[in-house]
Amino acid sequence: MTTFSKGLEGIVAAETAISYIDGTNGILEYVGIPIGELASKSTFEETVYLLWNQRLPNKGELAAFTSDLRARYSLPAGMLERIAGVPTDAEPMHVLRTMVSALSMYDPNPNENTVEAARDKSLNILAWTPSIVAAFDRGRRGLEPVTPDTSLGFSANFLYMLNDKKPTEAMVRAFDICMITHADHGLNNSTFTARVIISTLSDMYSAITGAIGSLRGPLHGGANEGVMKMLNEIDSVSDAEAYVMGKLERKERIMGFGHRVYKAKDPRATELMTLAKQLADDTGNADLYEKSHAIELIMEREVAAKGIYPNVDFYSATTYHCIGLKLDLFTPMFALSRIAGWSGHVIEQLADNRLFRPTVNYVGPHDAPYIPIDKR
Numbered sequence: 567m568t569t570f571s572k573g574l575e576g577i578v579a580a581e582t583a584i585s586y587i588d589g590t591n592g593i594l595e596y597v598g599i600p601i602g603e604l605a606s607k608s609t610f611e612e613t614v615y616l617l618w619n620q621r622l623p624n625k626g627e628l629a630a631f632t633s634d635l636r637a638r639y640s641l642p643a644g645m646l647e648r649i650a651g652v653p654t655d656a657e658p659m660h661v662l663r664t665m666v667s668a669l670s671m672y673d674p675n676p677n678e679n680t681v682e683a684a685r686d687k688s689l690n691i692l693a694w695t696p697s698i699v700a701a702f703d704r705g706r707r708g709l710e711p712v713t714p715d716t717s718l719g720f721s722a723n724f725l726y727m728l729n730d731k732k733p734t735e736a737m738v739r740a741f742d743i744c745m746i747t748h749a750d751h752g753l754n755n756s757t758f759t760a761r762v763i764i765s766t767l768s769d770m771y772s773a774i775t776g777a778i779g780s781l782r783g784p785l786h787g788g789a790n791e792g793v794m795k796m797l798n799e800i801d802s803v804s805d806a807e808a809y810v811m812g813k814l815e816r817k818e819r820i821m822g823f824g825h826r827v828y829k830a831k832d833p834r835a836t837e838l839m840t841l842a843k844q845l846a847d848d849t850g851n852a853d854l855y856e857k858s859h860a861i862e863l864i865m866e867r868e869v870a871a872k873g874i875y876p877n878v879d880f881y882s883a884t885t886y887h888c889i890g891l892k893l894d895l896f897t898p899m900f901a902l903s904r905i906a907g908w909s910g911h912v913i914e915q916l917a918d919n920r921l922f923r924p925t926v927n928y929v930g931p932h933d934a935p936y937i938p939i940d941k942r
Contacts, residue, residue: 568925568927570927574924575826579753579758579922579924580753580758580761580915582752582753582911582914583597583620583914584596584597584617584620584750584907584910584911584914585597585617585750585751585752585907586598586752587751587752587827587828589825589827589828589829589830590829590830591830592828592830592831592832592833592836593833594751594832594833594834596613596616596617596749596750597616597617597620597621599616599622600833601746601747601833601834601837602833602836602837604616604746605743605746605747605837606837608746609719609742609746610719610720610721610742610745610746610749610903610906611628611631611632611635611719611720612628613745613746613749613906614631614692614749614906615627615628615631617749617750617906617907617909617910618685618688618906618909618910618913632719634689635689635692635693635720636693636716636717636718636719636723637716638689638690638693638694639693639694639696639697639714639715639716639723640697640713640714641694641697641698641701642669642672642694643672644672645665645668645669645672645694645698646701646711648665648668649661649665649698649701649702649705649711650701650705652664652702652705654705654706655706656702657894658699658702658703658894658895658897658898659778659781659782659788659894659897659898659901660782661698661699661702662695662698662699662702662778662898662901663775663778663779663782665698665702666691666695666698666771666774666775666778667771667772667775669690669691669694669771670769670771670772673687673690673771676769676770676771677769679764679767679769679770679916680916681913681916681917683770684770684909684912684913684916685909685913687770687771688770688905688909688912688913691770691771691774691905691909692720692905692906692909695901695902695905696714696720696723696724696727696902697711697714697727699724699728699895699898699902700712700724700727700728701727703728703892703895704727704728704730709730711727712726712727712728712730713727714726714727715727718732719738719742720742720745721738721739721741721742721745722738724741724902725737725738725741725889728891729890736844736845736848737845737889737890740841740844740845740885740888740889741889743837743838743841744838744841744882744885744886744899744903745902745903745906746903747834747837747838747878747882747903748834748878748882748899748900748903748904749903749904749906749907750904750906750907750910750911751907752827753911754786755780755781755783755786756777756778756780756781756786756787756904756908757777757904757907757908757911758780759773759776759777759779759780760773760774760776760777760908760911760912761773761911761912761915761922762776762922763776763777764912764915764916764919765915765919765920765921765922766921767919770909770912773908773912774905774908774909774912777904777908778901781897781900781901781904782897787897787900787901787904788897789821789822789877789879790822790879790882790883790886790896790897790900791883791893791894791896791897792821792822792879793821793822793879793880793882793883794883794884794886794887794893794896795821795893796820796821796822797854797857797858797883797884800857800861802853802857803853803856803857803860806857806860806861806864807860807864810861810864810865810868811864811868814868814869820861820865821879821880822876822877822879822880822881822883823865823869823874823875823876823877823880824874824875824877825875825877828873828875828877829873830873830875831875831876832875832876832877832878834877834878835875835876835877835878835880835881838878838880838881838882838885839876839881841881841885842855842858842881842882842884842885842888843855843859845884845885845888845889846884846888848888849888851884851887851888854884854887854888855884858880858881858883858884862876862880882896882900883896886899
């Protein structure tokens with residue numbers, strides 16, 4: 567007997583100790599620690615260590631991990647030339663996916679799949695991907711790439727490489743919180759993709775490349791771009807009511823609302839809402855936050871009873887805009903963060919691997935005759 571569930575909804579396909587989700591009650595934990603605790607007290611580097619080791623580091627361990635990550639910021643020789651050769655009108659997610667795949671050619675042992683090797687490759691990919699995104703974005707603007715600053719943490723260094731100036735503390739902290747809240751989320755589509763690929767004993771680069779391809783879809787990580795486009799279509803806060811009601815009457819989707827898992831408010835959205843308001847006020851984008859908040863109140867009135875609440879994409883769009891990121895960089899930011907979770911799941915899969923091989927329900931004909939071509 568086999569069970570069919572379209573989209574694998576409700577099917578348990580793996581065991582993990584990395585993150586826990588209770589969609590009914592709006593709970594997300596990384597290794598048992600509530601996401602709100604990590605967002606308010608941790609750093610992205612410490613969160614990565616937690617996801618990969620399933621425990622918090624002590625001071626010495628965190629210092630060593632951070633130092634090792636910073637020492638790897640610079641791309642392998644030849645990668646900047648590859649990035650410079652990319653068409654300037656290419657989509658950043660396509661560029662990121664392609665360049666992560668290209669990284670395998672600079673690894674003397676790309677197919678080594680021990681847990682120790684997977685950790686090492688994961689650290690390289692985590693360190694290099696911000697340089698890839700920043701170098702491409704600067705190149706398409708006619709600017710030279712900025713050499714990474716190993717005195718800066720992950721978030722500060724990325725913003726520095728992107729803009730060639732040190733970011734403010736508020737922007738660094740905002741970006742760090744975005745990285746923390748996006749780092750992992752159970753067996754989502756892209757994480758499942760990474761685990762499926764590595765279960766064949768392929769390689770870390772293939773697993774992360776496949777995951778990036780999955781994340782690019784508008785039903786997954788690409789949704790935050792849709793939120794920003796929606797906000798740009800609304801001229802003012804007073805126009806939000808007519809816009810949202812018109813969409814609902816036409817049964818069109820309101821971007822940034824609803825989630826396959828959560829039937830309560832996405833706990834990541836709760837953290838990002840406060841952050842988005844502060845950043846909007848600090849950067850002269852208060853109207854953007856007010857439009858977002860107005861949409862949330864209308865949706866709460868109209869559809870909250872159906873379990874449709876803001877998800878992580880809704881307020882992350884405002885946050886990224888206030889930091890100064892271009893719209894098509896929103897989803898790559900999701901990827902920079904989620905590499906932490908993907909890598910943790912790949913490491914976990916390798917530690918106790920079994921090839922994924924689900925079955926399928928065949929619904930076509932049987933014993934059909936072959937019709938010669940001259941009689942078709």
